[in-house]
Amino acid sequence: MTMVNAYDAASDTSLDPEDKALIARRAKALGPAYRLFYEEPLHLVRGQGAWVWDKAGNKYLDAYNNVASLGHCHPHVVRAISEQLGVLNTHTRYLHDGVVDYAERLLATMPDALGHVMFTCTGSEANDLALRIARSYTRRQGVIVTRLAYHGLSESVSELSPSLGEFVPRGPRVRLIDAPNSLTVPPEEQGARLAADLAAAIAEMRQDGIEPAAFIVDTVFSSDGLYPDPVGFLKPAVDLIRAEGGIFIADEVQPGFARTGDAFWGFQRHELVPDMVTMGKPMGNGFPVSGTAMQPHLVQEFGEKARYFNTFGGNPVAAAAGMAVLDVIEDEGLQENSRRVGAAMKAGLQDIAAKRDDIGEVRGAGLFLAVECVSDRSTNAPDGALARFVVNHLRRNGVLISATGPGANILKIRPPLILNDSEAAQFVDAVRAAFAAV
Numbered sequence: 001m002t003m004v005n006a007y008d009a010a011s012d013t014s015l016d017p018e019d020k021a022l023i024a025r026r027a028k029a030l031g032p033a034y035r036l037f038y039e040e041p042l043h044l045v046r047g048q049g050a051w052v053w054d055k056a057g058n059k060y061l062d063a064y065n066n067v068a069s070l071g072h073c074h075p076h077v078v079r080a081i082s083e084q085l086g087v088l089n090t091h092t093r094y095l096h097d098g099v100v101d102y103a104e105r106l107l108a109t110m111p112d113a114l115g116h117v118m119f120t121c122t123g124s125e126a127n128d129l130a131l132r133i134a135r136s137y138t139r140r141q142g143v144i145v146t147r148l149a150y151h152g153l154s155e156s157v158s159e160l161s162p163s164l165g166e167f168v169p170r171g172p173r174v175r176l177i178d179a180p181n182s183l184t185v186p187p188e189e190q191g192a193r194l195a196a197d198l199a200a201a202i203a204e205m206r207q208d209g210i211e212p213a214a215f216i217v218d219t220v221f222s223s224d225g226l227y228p229d230p231v232g233f234l235k236p237a238v239d240l241i242r243a244e245g246g247i248f249i250a251d252e253v254q255p256g257f258a259r260t261g262d263a264f265w266g267f268q269r270h271e272l273v274p275d276m277v278t279m280g281k282p283m284g285n286g287f288p289v290s291g292t293a294m295q296p297h298l299v300q301e302f303g304e305k306a307r308y309f310n311t312f313g314g315n316p317v318a319a320a321a322g323m324a325v326l327d328v329i330e331d332e333g334l335q336e337n338s339r340r341v342g343a344a345m346k347a348g349l350q351d352i353a354a355k356r357d358d359i360g361e362v363r364g365a366g367l368f369l370a371v372e373c374v375s376d377r378s379t380n381a382p383d384g385a386l387a388r389f390v391v392n393h394l395r396r397n398g399v400l401i402s403a404t405g406p407g408a409n410i411l412k413i414r415p416p417l418i419l420n421d422s423e424a425a426q427f428v429d430a431v432r433a434a435f436a437a438v
Contacts, residue, residue: 005391005402007036019043037402038395047072050416050423052400061399063415063427069257069282070328071416077285080324081317089317092119093309102319105326109264110293111273117293119314123253123280124152126290129308130249130276131156131214133294136302138246140213142205144198146179148406150223151216151251160216163223172208175201179224180233183360183372183380187230195236202244215241216249219266225405226363226370226412228260234270247298248272253280253290254368258329258417261339261366269365284321285328288312334417338366341424345369345413348428352435358386359435367419370404371411371431382407386438393434399427 009023019041026034042060046053049071052062062072070077084098092099103117120126135141143160145151150163159170170176177197180190202212215237221227238248255266256279263269267277275298280290290313302308312318329335346364349371353359360374373386387403390411394401404412415427 005037005388005408007038007041014040037400039392040395042395042400049073050419059398060395061415061423061427061430063399063413063419064401065416066254066259066414067281068286069259069417070285070325070334071418072286074285074324074328074418076328077287077321077324080320081287084317084320087316089315091309091311092314096316096319098316098319098323099314102323102326103314105323106291107293109326110277113273113295114277114293115296116299117291118299118308119318120290120292120310121288121312121318122152123251123278123290124154124157125310125313126253126278126280126292127152127157127160127216127249127251128154129292130216130278130294131160132306133292133299133302134214134247134249134276136306137298138211138213140211140246141173142175142202142210142212142214142246143173144175144177144201144205144212144215144241146217146221146224147176148179148224148404149176149216149218151218173205173210175205177201179221180227181225182227182229182363187233190230191233191236194233195240198237198240202241212241212244212246214247214249216251218251218254219270220255220260220365220368222254222368222412223404225372225410226368228255228266228269228365228368229363231269232271234267234272238270238272238274242275247275249276249278250274251278253278253282254414255365257282257325258335258338259366259368259414261335261342264335283325284318285325287318287321289314289318289322329417332418335366337419338417341419341421342366342369344421345424345428348425349431352428352432356435358383358438364413367415367417369413371413372405373409373411382409384408387411389438390431390434393437394430397430397433399430 043055044052045055052060145160148163151157151160158168159174250267267274277293283289349362353362357376360372360380363370373383375381375383384407387409402412404410
């Protein structure tokens with residue numbers, strides 16, 4: 001997974017000398033662990049709305065980068081950050097209205113049972129904090145995640161992120177289960193299958209003397225290949241982990257903040273109230289802010305005995321960025337825009353799929369869509385080469401997406417929530433042209 005849609009310097013023959021030199025400098029300064037997207041990497045210099053521009057002035061529709069969930073450089077967010085940065089930026093050991101105002105407004109978007117939120121800087125930190133609290137509360141260690149999950153990069157949560165690859169170790173306290181798969185499991189069986197797999201993982205864990213502390217999932221299973229439906233299929237697994245003494249953590253870093261259109265949070269689509277909710281990327285539209293919301297009883301003892309402090313988590317500028325994001329989602333009607341424009345895009349992609357034998361399925365919710373590339377529909381065998389071709393054809397023709405899934409064969413599409421009808425139509429036309437060029 002770590003190499004999906006990555007630049008390979010060994011096979012490069014196309015880059016201009018200046019970019020080749022910059023890549024060499026980058027490798028020397030940053031080391032070997034970083035990756036670049038696309039067969040021909042992009043050298044970006046500017047962004048606005050749903051678009052980014054490279055150094056030559058070429059324009060690209062950004063249908064992948066959900067960090068800028070409201071579009072690049074949204075003026076309201078930029079203004080809020082700039083104004084607060086010019087007044088005060090400090091930590092949460094001082095009183096500040098803005099931090100409390102934001103916490104209250106953010107919690108108001110969630111079920112009443114989620115009564116506290118603790119701020120961090122990254123999704124990795126949010127999941128790390130959730131894990132600490134879960135293990136402290138349950139007095140247990142075991143965690144169950146899906147087979148290609150991604151929950152962060154710190155040492156403690158990288159073992160919960162099998163999508164990082166086999167090199168990242170997973171100890172005996174972590175178990176993997178299959179994600180939902182709408183190509184192989186009928187919709188009416190998804191919930192029972194997921195719960196049965198979870199039960200088997202818990203039993204296996206207990207054979208090693210480990211008790212389950214938590215079941216954590218990205219509520220649309222985006223790294224596994226995007227499986228948001230059918231609505232409600234998560235409930236049997238959540239009921240099970242609670243019956244077995246563990247808690248349910250909803251990772252909303254990707255599905256949260258109106259992305260799915262029909263709900264503000266991915267867990268709401270399943271009519272669930274999580275024990276904990278983790279958030280990240282879209283919260284500040286590019287400013288580093290994240291958080292962990294929780295039911296208060298979970299953190300009572302932890303707060304009394306361990307306390308919590310994060311120098312930059314929840315600072316006044318981060319709170320201003322977060323408040324501005326909520327303003328824009330509400331004032332510009334972006335949840336409804338995500339639902340409406342996403343439905344139109346999905347219909348357009350389904351029209352393409354209906355005329356082809358190499359698209360197994362189009363699925364998604366709101367402005368989070370997936371197109372599964374297969375060798376043919378009789379087997380639905382994954383075709384990673386086809387996905388790679390489409391991704392790079394789109395890049396060469398001014399549209400940016402990526403790929404995911406165990407076969408690296410699933411197109412992953414996440415345009416900003418401000419995407420308009422014209423841009424959505426351009427996107428569908430570009431995808432149609434890419435498949436036609438196969």
